[in-house]
Amino acid sequence: MRELPRELKSFLARFFAWILIVLMVLNPMNSSFLAGIGKQDIFLHHLRDLVHFLDQEEESEIPLIQPDTRGWKEHPLFGLAKGRNLIMIQLESVQGFTIDMEYKGEPVTPFLSQLTRNEETLYFENFFHQLGSGNTSDAEFAANNGLLGSLDSYTYQLYQDNYFKGLPVLLKEEGYSTSVFHGFRKDFWNRENIYPALGFDRFVGGEDFISDEIAGLGSQRITGVSDREFFRQSADVMAELPQPFYSFLITLSNHYPFLTPEGFNNLNIQPEDKTICTDYLNLVRYTDDSVEAFFQELKEQDLYDNAIIVLYGDHFGMPKSDPDIAARMGELLGREYGYLDLMRVPFLIHMPGVEVGETLSIAGGQLDILPTLAFLLGMEEPETLYLGQNLLAASHGFVPFQVQLLKGSFVNDQVLLEASRDGIFENSRAYDLVTGEEIGDVSPWQEDYIRAAELVDLSRLYLEKDILRLALEQSMSQGEITQYLSGTGTLPKRPLYQYVETSDKEGLDRIVQTLKKDPSASVLLSSDQTEILLKEFTSRYSGRSGEPGAIQSVDEEQNRQFLSYKERILPATGDMKVYAKLEYSGYPSLAFELHPEDYSREELVRFLGQKKPAMLVVRGEDLTQYSGLLQNLRIPFLVKNIAGEGQRALAAMLGAYGTVIDED
DSSP states (O other): OOOOOHHHHHHHHHHHHHHHHHHHHHOTTOOHHHHHHTTOHHHHHHHHHHHHHHHOOOOOOOOOOOOOOTTTTTSTTTTTTTTOEEEEEEETTOOGGGTTOEETTEESSHHHHHHHTOTTEEEESSEEOOOOTTTHHHHHHHHHHSSOOOSSSOHHHHTTTSOOOSHHHHHHHTTOEEEEEESSOTTGGGHHHHHHHHTOSEEEEGGGSOOOOOTTSBOTTOOSOOHHHHHHHHHHHHTTSOSSEEEEEEOOSSOTTOBOOTTOOTTOOOGGGOOHHHHHHHHHHHHHHHHHHHHHHHHHTTOSTTEEEEEEEOSOSSOSSSHHHHHHHHHHHTSOOOHHHHHBOOEEEEOTTOOOOEEEOSOEEGGGHHHHHHHHTTOSSOSSOOSOOOTTTOSSOEEEOOSSSOTTOEEESSEEEEOOTTSOGGGOEEEETTTOOEESOOGGGHHHHHHHHHHHHHHHHHHHTTHHIIIIISOOOHHHHHHHHTTOOOOOSSOEEEEEOTTOTTHHHHHHHHHHHOTTOOEEEEETTHHHHHHHHHHHHSOEESOTTSOOEEOHHHHHHHHHHHHTEEEEESOHHHHHHHGGGTOSOOEEEEOTTTOOHHHHHHHHHHHOOSEEEEEGGGHHHHHHHHHHHOOOEEEESOOHHHHHHHHHHTTOOEEOBOOO
């Protein structure tokens, strides 16, 4: 059957819809049948389906970022490390500003600083961490898989059953053995369950190490082997591994709150100068000393010359959100402690015997580690999906963020853009990447702002829909994946509307009871301070405990239940500033409520076009006023407080996704 042209379909859709509206509203024959069905919700859904059938546009395909490997093979650096053992070290809480920093004339990182200038080292001076809610574990995940961690919960728990094809799997296909080393408990962050799924053959951790029992090193919450002993014992194990091998090592000692036992005062900090900031610098120096000793161990074990050794920081150690710490760090640095200091971490690639020494200024992040190493290891076309780029062949850098800075924030080769917390791009702030000074006009970077948000959303889609399994394991095409996933959305068509005051101590409990009682129920949740209410919800029901920045304990069963609740809650607000904060809360879907008295059409078009909420909510009485906006934006919308057949028919004609059940 020949398909109707889109313009004709659009005309027919509106023609038939308006005829039905006239029949429903005017009912010229006084038909009791028409009067009766006009009061039925099913009428709205059938009319909506008719409109969509006749008026639908071509469905966009699920986007798959295909690796751009053009020119790799001809590049002079391609394959320089092919066949070498890969040793990658994730440095706990080591920030970029510690490179070449001095404390009262004493270098904080003498070995790492010297290594950045070594003729056998590639040093990336504008490299940034890219985290989810799992901190250290999400840095691991990003580096090995080229994807962002989840904001909902820690990725290693939430997606342990997904299919992955990151560095460990790619290297196993090249004949490598793969191992991971960490001095803390194997069960923490669900590492012992996720590592096999990521492609690691062996996990050496926890009680596999003989602890040197240094009480309180780094954090009283950590009782594990010191970094010095961790490296020494790891080198012993690595000497027995079949070669070539990939060994991934995660340090531990330099951890919040950065306690320094007696005998660890390598920077000679006087008692009157002792603060959490100077303790941090002291432990960074300890990390530096430990890495230097590890390099010597590798040489003694005959593992150094045939290695490619990669080092990078996992995340910040000194928070900017604490005004006292920020002020003290500003004094130590001699400048304001800004987001560039907070987000930048070191990244070094050392290849003994290969004269590649260079400091590169291209902006990069942890997503870029996989393709960059694949390039150096001689993989011409890595058969996987990732969201980073090969920093040694890329023409320009781009690093999207989702934690510390709101979605839409990024770094490129010119600026760090801090997305505005009111959700309006024009109110964002940009900082020069070299000087750190604020730039007044952000307009040149609106496309990058949109791109950064889209990459965050795409990474989430990859995880939630297990796209790698469909694309790589099951070899589905882009079109086949789109068809497979069509109709599987989780947006509810008739959610229960709940407005909960933050002062209502039992409001959240009522919502949880509703969700427990009816597994199919969903809640459209609004509040006087929605973001505060959601923080309380997380605190009360997530099963997570621990101070911000510290390793947290998690009741996994309670956390799974909490995540199931989040899947059925749509946080809603009509405030643009609040919506921007809600994007940071990690909920799968957000709703924006349209109130004519709050914003002009121009403000809404700009805001909704940038943010693209999962759902809009509009009152039946406002449908006429918003009819053009709803049709142009093509964002699914729910209608609440429908009164009469006319509003019901208009909602259907406009393509309403569903209706809201009033809480009363």
